[in-house]
Amino acid sequence: MSIDELVPDDHLLRLIEKYIDFSFLLEKVRPYYSDGNGRPSDPLILFKMMFIGYIYGIHSARQLKREIKMNITYRWFLGLKFHEPVPHHSTISWNRQHRF
Template sequence: MEQMVPEDHFLRKVDRAVDFSFIYDLCAPLYCADNGRPAIDPEILFRMLLVGYLYGIKSEARLEEEINYNIAYK
């Protein structure tokens, strides 16, 4: 799958330029580790919303579809 997305793709450049690990620290107080069903990984959720913003995908349902179909978004 890695070979299907060009090295100079915009999202690869974003991934190399931004360390998204800070999101875990920001979101830690908002997640309960031992109650309810497991949450979506906050970094993945943030990345999904960023893709939606960058590519003009306004609907979260549509965003989910696009991420399932477009390898570059994964």
């Protein structure tokens, strides 16, 4: 069974993913990222994580990380597989305060 099969067709995040192409964000945030500086991160995942937090009222970066770690639909929306780690809560906090 794949993670995609576990997400209901009528789930809000599936509908958002169907109608919103988030790829435009990569070009918008390119000036703020350096390939050789700092920890590697995916700006699209970080944006979508904050998007989940705003939609579902998860204000704490630590709580957001815990929720994403446990929620299959959140993982699917972010493109994370079961075994992939969720970005550290400090990365979420820093990006929330300085980038988005």
